[in-house]
Amino acid sequence: MLEKWNGLVLASVTSAAALFASSADAVEIEYWQYFFDARVTAMEQLIESFEAANPDITVKMTHFPYADYRTKVAAAIPAGEGPDVVQLFYGWLNDYIAAELIQPLPADVFDPATIDAEFFPMVQAMKGDGAYYALPTAVRSLALFYNERLFDEAGIESPPETLDEFIEVAKKLTKKDGAGNITQVGITTGMTAQDHHWFREGLVRQFGGEPYLDDYHTVNYNSDAGMEALKFYTDLEKVHEVTASGFMDEPQAAFKAGRAGMHIDGSFRIGSLNGVRGLKWGVTELPATSDGVRSNYSSYWVNGITTKAEGEKYDAAVKFMQYITSDDAMQVWLDVVGELPAKPSVGLTESNANDPTYGPFIRGLAYAHTTKFANESAQRQVLVDLVARTDIEGQPLEDSLAVAVAEEQKILDDYYD
Amino acid sequence: MQIYANLTIRQKHIIWAWAFLALPVLFYGIIRFYPTGNAFLISFQDWNLLGKRTWTGWDNYIKLWNDPVFWKVFKNTFAYLLIGTPISLFLSFLIAYHLDKLRFMHGFLRMLYFLPFMTSAVAMAWVWRWFYQGVPIGLFNNMLASIGIPQIEFLNSTTNALPAVLAPAVWAGLGFQVIIFMAGLRAIPTSYYEAAKIDGVGWFTILTQITIPLLRPTIVFIVVFSSIGFLRIFDHVFNMTTNNPGGPLNATKPLVLMIYDTAFNGFDMGYASAQTVVLFLILLVVSLIQLRLLRSD
Structure with a gap:
């Protein structure tokens, strides 16, 4: 009985396999990314034109909600069930390389020297042992969003250029009720959102510091610059009273609701702000210091070839990788998703760099740094707690900074040892 | 054959x-x-889900013992249990006791109390999270501000946050406990009350000498049930503090949230498993103690 049953199962499996195989002689490769409407649409367009150019290859895209993405990818790839080409956050890549789940890109097609020259410099974080392991289609950076209606109302003519102007403008935009409760913030703050990036790679560097040493293995913001950056940041609430942490729950919610004059966020926010009725917003580069020093943070998602892809699938995967990191693909990604091209040749074209919306972000890429995180959420938590200790428990800034540095160093040590 | x-x-x-x-x-x-x-x-290995598992012996448990966050979280977990269980027990008994005597709109009121139990914890946590916000969007603080009382930091406070998160969790569980208590009250034979009435005993004596002793099995059941619930509290905390999970400064973080964070943000499966084993042991001990109480009945 059991044998008969086995035979039946085997027969149906093989016939099903034959059915699928006979539909095309094409090589099918699988591509995974997380679900975000515009990203899926953009990738569908790219796959369509890729398949038109390479009729012998079909690409099957699978996507998951963002919340499950990292876990599913991490569970599927080691089990050999996963994709041939996968999209990963740059910060996850080290773990995948260490576990030998990602193959280095072939140097004859992806020449490291050419990539060094052609891509924005922060992409070099994806290089190891003389080869690139993965490449982004698009990158992200931070900029200062501002509410044009509130600017007009407060009689502010142009967005702030320097950190001093930034505080002055924020003061004009802040509103309080009779009891002194803030009802409209000049600038949103919250280390839980993008501010921890602004602090690390923006403010600390602008005040003359170097946030990390030894390729991000050593925490280094326990310096005068770190202290100044922290003071600047916490003074916004404590001295200048132009913000309240946790105002309206989330910084982006306050900005969307028109209750915040300014808001620092990533280029990925553009899409969701475009849909907000009644919100007239503009965007400008992050404020510089009075002597013109600027700094920015950049992050990106990369595409890599998993070790599952072998033989003809590997060749197809390489071709697909080549296509999705091409200039054309980057322009599609910018137009559809609103994410910035990873190459200056595409990003810094006349029309892209001067675009009123994308321009400030693209210009920011030129002076952007990419933090190499060991555990992004834990490292973010360190900075959240750094400010919370001073805010809730009244701990002096110096002490709180020292605790934070020790905590973050411990995370790095545990990870790299 | x-x-x-x-x-x-x-x-x-x-x-x-x-x-x-x-x-x-x-x-x-x-x-x-x-x-x-x-x-x-x-729990005896080091594993990040991607690479090989390596044997590390008791390392994860030693790390746990020396982790100040774990002890903070351990304390929080028992704070949820020790504050939540008595309060919900007391409230649900109070409501059930009076609801049992009430005839007018009895069914409707019972439904009102039961409704939160059927509501999704996620939706409820988010609504309460907004209730707790500061001016201009928080319901409670807007009410305070409109009568000139200074705002209260509900969630952004190391002292208020845990009770603030616990309140909706207690409220959500109340409906179920009220129903169980009412079933327990109905199960007490009326002859006892009649006898007490004939003897001319006051309501307080009836309550403490008849009702509560005879409700013992019901009380033990509710205590066991709600203790396990509070020890495993996760969804209310997670949803009310998503921006800063278990925060501020770990003031609301229960053990389950720490496990989740270690496993699915830190991808440190060995350490997360060690925490899970500890949670398992806590639940085991608490349940065994309570079972023992049940048996002595």
């Missing part, structure tokens, strides 16, 4: 019983016991 025919009826019964039991046994074995055993194993 010959073998089967030679069996006694009793043996055949056993074979059939096992045939039917095979499915749930298999299900439990594969879905429950295998992963549980695996968690014990992983």
Whole structure:
């Protein structure tokens, strides 16, 4: 009985396999990314034109909600069930390389020297042992969003250029009720959102510091610059009273609701702000210091070839990788998703760099740094707690900074040892 | 077939019983016991889900013992238990006791109390999260501000946050406990009350000498049930503090949230498993103590 049953199962499996195989002689490769409407649409367009150019290859895209993405990818790839080409956050890549789940890109097609020259410099974080392991289609950076209606109302003519102007403008935009409760913030703050990036790679560097040493293995913001950056940041609430942490729950919610004059966020926010009725917003580069020093943070998602892809699938995967990191693909990604091209040749074209919306972000890429995180959420938590200790428990800034540095160093040590 | 025919009826019964039991046994074995055993194993290993598992012995447990966050979280977990259980027990008894005496709109009121229990914890946590916000969007603070009282930091405070998160969790569980208590109250024979009335005993004596002693099994059940619930509290905390999970400064973080964070943000499966084993042991001990209380009945 059991044998008969086995035979039946085997027969149906093989016939099903034959059915699928006979539909095309094409090589099918699988591509995974997380679900975000515009990203899926953009990738569908790219796959369509890729398949038109390479009729012998079909690409099957699978996507998951963002919340499950990292876990599913991490569970599927080691089990050999996963994709041939996968999209990963740059910060996850080290773990995948260490576990030998990602193959280095072939140097004859992806020449490291050419990539060094052609891509924005922060992409070099994806290089190891003389080869690139993965490449982004698009990158992200931070900029200062501002509410044009509130600017007009407060009689502010142009967005702030320097950190001093930034505080002055924020003061004009802040509103309080009779009891002194803030009802409209000049600038949103919250280390839980993008501010921890602004602090690390923006403010600390602008005040003359170097946030990390030894390729991000050593925490280094326990310096005068770190202290100044922290003071600047916490003074916004404590001295200048132009913000309240946790105002309206989330910084982006306050900005969307028109209750915040300014808001620092990533280029990925553009899409969701475009849909907000009644919100007239503009965007400008992050404020510089009075002597013109600027700094920015950049992050990106990369595409890599998993070790599952072998033989003809590997060749197809390489071709697909080549296509999705091409200039054309980057322009599609910018137009559809609103994410910035990873190459200056595409990003810094006349029309892209001067675009009123994308321009400030693209210009920011030129002076952007990419933090190499060991555990992004834990490292973010360190900075959240750094400010919370001073805010809730009244701990002096110096002490709180020292605790934070020790905590973050411990995370790095545990990870790299 | 010959073998089967030679069996006694009793043996055949056993074979059939096992045939039917095979499915749930298999299900439990594969879905429950295998992963549980695996968690014990992983707790002695270092594993990031991607690479190889390496044996580390007691390292994860030693790390846990020396982790100040763990002890903070341990304290929080018991704070949820020790504040939540008595309050919900007291409130649900109070409501059930009075609801039981009420005839007017009895069904409607019972429904109102039961409604939060049926509501999704996620939706409820988010609504309460907004209630707790500061001016201009928070309901409570807007009310305070409109009568000139300074705002209260509900969630952004190391002292207020835990009770603030606990309140909706208690409220959500209340409906179920009220129903159980009412069933318990109805199960007490009326003859006792009649006898007490004939003896001319006051309401307080009736309550403490008849009602509460006879409700003992109900009380023990509710205590066991809600203790396990509070020890495993997760969804309310997670949803009310998503920006800063278990914050501020770990003031609201329960053990389950720490496990989640270690496993699915830190991808430190070994350490997360060690925490899970500790949670398992806590639940085991608490349940055993409570079972013992039940048995002495």
